[in-house]
Amino acid sequence: MTTADPAVADPHLYLEAQVRWRRIEIAFWLAALLPFVLTPTYLQLASQIAITALFALSLDLILGYAGIVSLGHAAYFGVGAYAAGLLSKHFWGEPLSGLAVAALLSGLVGYATSHIIVRFRHLALIMLTLGLGLLLHEAANSAHSLTGGADGLQGVRIRPLLETFRFDLYGRAAYAYSLAVLFLVFLVARRLIHSPFGLALRGIRENAVRMPAIGAPSRAHLRKIYTISAAMAGIAGALLTHTTSTVSLEVLSFQRSADVLVILILGGAGRLYGGILGAIIYMVARDQFSGINPQYWYFWIGLLLVAVVMFLPNGILGGLAKITARWHGKWP
Amino acid sequence: MSAVLSTRGLAKRFGSLVVAQDLSLALPQGVRYALIGPNGAGKTTLINLITGMLRPDAGSILLGEDDITSLRTDARVKRGLARTFQINALFPHLSALESVTIAVCERQGCAGSWWKRLPGYRDAIDEAHGILASLRLATDCYRLTRELAYGRQRLLEIALALATRPKVLLLDEPAAGVPKDESAQLFEAIAELSRDLTVLFIEHDMNVVFRFASRIIVMVGGRILVEGSPDEIARNAEVRSVYLGKAHLG
Numbered sequence: 001m002t003t004a005d006p007a008v009a010d011p012h013l014y015l016e017a018q019v020r021w022r023r024i025e026i027a028f029w030l031a032a033l034l035p036f037v038l039t040p041t042y043l044q045l046a047s048q049i050a051i052t053a054l055f056a057l058s059l060d061l062i063l064g065y066a067g068i069v070s071l072g073h074a075a076y077f078g079v080g081a082y083a084a085g086l087l088s089k090h091f092w093g094e095p096l097s098g099l100a101v102a103a104l105l106s107g108l109v110g111y112a113t114s115h116i117i118v119r120f121r122h123l124a125l126i127m128l129t130l131g132l133g134l135l136l137h138e139a140a141n142s143a144h145s146l147t148g149g150a151d152g153l154q155g156v157r158i159r160p161l162l163e164t165f166r167f168d169l170y171g172r173a174a175y176a177y178s179l180a181v182l183f184l185v186f187l188v189a190r191r192l193i194h195s196p197f198g199l200a201l202r203g204i205r206e207n208a209v210r211m212p213a214i215g216a217p218s219r220a221h222l223r224k225i226y227t228i229s230a231a232m233a234g235i236a237g238a239l240l241t242h243t244t245s246t247v248s249l250e251v252l253s254f255q256r257s258a259d260v261l262v263i264l265i266l267g268g269a270g271r272l273y274g275g276i277l278g279a280i281i282y283m284v285a286r287d288q289f290s291g292i293n294p295q296y297w298y299f300w301i302g303l304l305l306v307a308v309v310m311f312l313p314n315g316i317l318g319g320l321a322k323i324t325a326r327w328h329g330k331w332p
Numbered sequence: 333m334s335a336v337l338s339t340r341g342l343a344k345r346f347g348s349l350v351v352a353q354d355l356s357l358a359l360p361q362g363v364r365y366a367l368i369g370p371n372g373a374g375k376t377t378l379i380n381l382i383t384g385m386l387r388p389d390a391g392s393i394l395l396g397e398d399d400i401t402s403l404r405t406d407a408r409v410k411r412g413l414a415r416t417f418q419i420n421a422l423f424p425h426l427s428a429l430e431s432v433t434i435a436v437c438e439r440q441g442c443a444g445s446w447w448k449r450l451p452g453y454r455d456a457i458d459e460a461h462g463i464l465a466s467l468r469l470a471t472d473c474y475r476l477t478r479e480l481a482y483g484r485q486r487l488l489e490i491a492l493a494l495a496t497r498p499k500v501l502l503l504d505e506p507a508a509g510v511p512k513d514e515s516a517q518l519f520e521a522i523a524e525l526s527r528d529l530t531v532l533f534i535e536h537d538m539n540v541v542f543r544f545a546s547r548i549i550v551m552v553g554g555r556i557l558v559e560g561s562p563d564e565i566a567r568n569a570e571v572r573s574v575y576l577g578k579a580h581l582g
Contacts, residue, residue: 011429011461014474016451196437196453197446199426203434206423213383213421214435215409215496216443224444 019194028273032179036172043171049283050178051239056263056275057182057189058232063261064270065193066225067205068117071126071257072133073233075113078252079106080234082140085153085247093159095242099181102238103231110230111223118222121208130254137252153247167243174243181239182276185232190272192228201225205270262301266308268315277317335394336361336530337413337500342381342391351377353554355391359500364523365532366545370574373551375534376418379502383415384408395500410439412499416489418508418534424478428469428488431477432460435495463491467521483514487521494525501525503533507540519544542566550574 035046055077062068080102087098113132120128140147148154160166165173192198204211204218211218241247250256259282260275267278285304289297312319335358342355352374359365367375380386382393384405392401400408423431436456437443451457464473467487472480477488486506493501506522507515519540525531532549535541541548541562548565550557552574558565565571 011457012451015457019449019451192446194449195446196443196450199430199450200434200443202426203423206425207421210421212405213415214492215406215438217406
């Protein structure tokens, strides 16, 4: 977050201050361990939250930082999920190598599609990502012999994590695994955001026309971040396969693409923790509201979305940042 | 010929509207050119053609000996051709320091690296800060661009272009919208730029043009009417009737 502080006279200190770890970040990651102790019966949900957060983080890299609005990001999540599922069914069920294969495959699909994606902006881009997502969804639906179609992929067999920890109903291994992977990928994303490349991406988001005029090959930058983002989404998809031992067609659905966009907007796009916070709020709300009223729970999500977009245009995290900045007597 | 930038027979039309016709120029190193002409004369179009933001229908552009007509804008920038914009084209939510650092990193070839933290690139940061300081922007360089006063934003436009270390700098109305007294300061800053740098600026204020330009190009209706020293231009009857006369009336 760029805070104006004229008291900082040294450009190195100023930039260093932007990238250093804050206490609240460390507190957040420590708090992420609390479900093991406080809510041991909700570890499956916690695991789902971590996976969704990772998916939202991957979307944030292209949307929040590079300005690529996508309504089809589930395509890469789904490729990762199916890759992990098919690998375990036909070859081997060791999860960590499965993650790597899923990341590689979804990254490849991301790279291939990025050549089209980066040529377009605005409405055309949204329609294009939507179309690509639908294409992949129907392709998986019709390839019944490979994917199981609408019945879901049968015969997914995942080995215990590190040959020791089984993915069971309690979800201890699932949450530990998902959280660890989320944290590691987050570290990569955090480093990327605070690198010269991350700064160039923000430049593209802020002014795509100016970037070539200062010597930036914008499209090459965009292809690169799109590929990285797709690989990360694929890792999230593979995590879902590994922790649930099933793959349903839903992993590629439009609903999933739309949900992750809603999550990111709720939490705050262009902020590393926006997707994570959004995932926590969205998933917990879904769990609670659907308990109260299983048919109409989306009503509350809709209400929340409208309220956030109207009153907190930078998401919940953006609103919080504004409040703390005012608290400290300076504007964000 | 020792021109650092030259164009040969550049032409561009949008449908039936001819916006550039047979534009041939040769700019030697270190010369300060003013590009003048009435509105719609094609001045900005010429800059867009030279920088690759528009593709010419005919003609070629040479930087030194190299034909750059088919290169993308960013590739031309890397070879030393930079521009600024008449309407600010900045990065509103980045600080001035961050903005200029992007340009420096692109030039140094480190803008694609994503595994090393930005503060690790001390040289790039120092250079960006130095450029901002040379334009007297050091005190404002940590503020978000959108918070800067308009005149400071115009300077940042130039800082961004300078960060690419151009051989040729094309300034599209650098003082557009700036009050008169600030406009003089802005052109002082431009005048202080390295004498090795070739500068071409579009400007409407004739006092500024005659004070800061060593050569003047006059465009009318997509053509170059005449090119010459300020004295020659001031004496040229055609220029007076077509351009100066109109300007005085307006």
